[in-house]
Amino acid sequence: MxxxxxxxxxxxxxxxxxxxxxxxxxxxxxxxxxxxxxxxxxxxxxxxxxxxxxxxxxxxxxxxxxxxxxxxxxxxxxxxxxxxxxxxxxxxxxxxxxxxxxxxxxxxxxxxxxxxxxPVAALTSALALFGDMKLPAQWDQRAPIASAAGDPDMPKQPLLIYGATSAVGAFAAKLARLSGLSPIIGVAGRGAVQQVLGQEGLGTHLSHIFDAISSDGSFEVVARLVDPNGGIVNGVLPPLLFARDGKNFKFPEGVTFINTAVPFxxxxxxxxxxxxxxxxxxxxxxxxxxxxxxxxxxxxxxxxxxxxxxxxxxxxxxxxxxxxxxxxxxxxxxxxxxxxxxxxxxxxxxxxxxxxxxxxxxxxxx
CATH class of the missing domain: 3.90.180.10 (Medium-chain alcohol dehydrogenases, catalytic domain)
Structure with missing residues (x-):
């Protein structure tokens, strides 16, 4: 049997x-x-x-x-x-x-x-980016695919992926690249992100961040990087349970947090x-x-x-x-x-x- x-x-x-x-x-x-x-x-x-x-x-x-x-x-x-x-x-x-x-x-x-x-990692990242965060998928007319080919006239859509070496983070980077999102900033740990943002001419904050780790202090890091006036953070676990001080942790008032759960x-x-x-x-x-x-x-x-x-x-x-x-x-x-x-x-x-x-x-x- x-x-x-x-x-x-x-x-x-x-x-x-x-x-x-x-x-x-x-x-x-x-x-x-x-x-x-x-x-x-x-x-x-x-x-x-x-x-x-x-x-x-x-x-x-x-x-x-x-x-x-x-x-x-x-x-x-x-x-x-x-x-x-x-x-x-x-x-x-x-x-x-x-x-x-x-x-x-x-x-x-x-x-x-x-x-x-x-299946798990790719569908989780797809749901996070193109379902919950509503970024343009590859077939969407809004997708800046031409920017991936170096068209300077195409508007850029930056995306920061915290935990880019994880399976979910890596698939998020691959799918984002196929849709022409750019620049894609992959963070494996608590690196010098602000320095990279400056080099890319993106200022000090980003409008879209995908936290593929959602534990071990990642919420606290991305909270400092997201645009406090309308930024979006997507995570795979809830801050209430996985932020270092979940009961008291809050993103800036103008930030939208979305918890992606692939079982949905x-x-x-x-x-x-x-x-x-x-x-x-x-x-x-x-x-x-x-x-x-x-x-x-x-x-x-x-x-x-x-x-x-x-x-x-x-x-x-x-x-x-x-x-x-x-x-x-x-x-x-x-x-x-x-x-x-x-x-x-x-x-x-x-x-x-x-x-x-x-x-x-x-x-x-x-």
Missing amino acids: PKEAIVQPSIEAVEIIDSPIPVPTDKQVVIKVVVSGSNPKDWKIPLWKDLPHNPGDDIAGTVYSVGKGVYEFKPGDRVAALHETGAPNGSYAEYAVAPDWTTFRLPEHVSFEEAATV VHWHHQDFGYVWSRFLGRLLAEGRLKGHPYEVIPGGLHGVVAGLQNLKNGKNSACKYIFRMEETKNFLGMVGIDGQPSGVGADLADRKNTHPLRNFPFLPED
């Missing part, structure tokens, strides 16, 4: 279980997973939910079956997809499920490894998810977009806990951890950080959940 990894809230073990092949609902695609990608949220959500969970959302593989309402995909198609956050049948399994509107085809020249780095493409912004998933497939096929650098964690599902621990401890740098399902062994039961059988249990009912994401709306409202 197919295997699935259930991450324990302690993030110290996963339980490898037998898991029947899912049966798709009307608009779902069941995918035989070849490679699963990981994201920082994958260790945060089990803590937040405080119960065992399969939090994987990045899927790359082949279509196994489709719901009766699916007409664009058929068994055998090479695809990548964004699994619905918090729903059953995540990507840490040999078979996973995704809605058809966040599934897209893969050309033969794009490997499953590369494809597994795309499954609930409130399905059309956006559909359009951008198809567009990502086209960009990959034409070579205009590449995946993020990645590192394969050996052992398939047995390597999941080690990968998530590394993410939690900040050991990865400018790469995505991915897992090849073919490397999963037949062992069932609890697996520790070293990929070996573990005695760590799932009975954590008495442990108080204090993780800040306990209040974050990863799931749709009732």
Whole structure:
């Protein structure tokens, strides 16, 4: 029977279980997973939910079956997809499920490894820039595409990306460049941003900032850089929970802050998810977009806990951890950080959940 990894809230073990092949609902695609990608949220959500969970959302593989309402995909198609956050049948399994509107085809020249780095990060950055911040996408007549070719008569639209080496930040830079936004100022840390702004003739503040980190002091940094009179800051986490002093932190009165949450493409912004998933497939096929650098964690599902621990401890740098399902062994039961059988249990009912994401709306409202 197919295997699935259930991450324990302690993030110290996963339980490898037998898991029947899912049966798709009307608009779902069941995918035989070849490679699963990981994201920082994958260790945060089990803590937040405080119960065992399969939090994987990045899927790359082949279509196994489709719901009766699916007409664009058929068994055998090479695809990548964004699994619905918090729903059953995540990507840490040999078979996973995704809605058809966040599934897209893969050309033969794009490997499953590369494809597994795309869905979460690329759709998050697209939603942040072109949905929530309402910057002009590539096909928008307002898009200053000509400025990327050096047309001096085209107006510039500067964008600062804090955390440009993260997967979300890197995809934001790639998509912004395709739309002709310029200059794109990528910040990997607390660098001399003001000096760069001066060199670009942009003064001391910017109108649009995307904070792809949204923790560890990033809010405090971008608050000093955003135009206090009408500037827009977009972040992937809420300041109330992740600013250094969340209860007292505030952006300047004239600044608009928007919190982008990619799960909304499954609930409130399905059309956006559909359009951008198809567009990502086209960009990959034409070579205009590449995946993020990645590192394969050996052992398939047995390597999941080690990968998530590394993410939690900040050991990865400018790469995505991915897992090849073919490397999963037949062992069932609890697996520790070293990929070996573990005695760590799932009975954590008495442990108080204090993780800040306990209040974050990863799931749709009732």
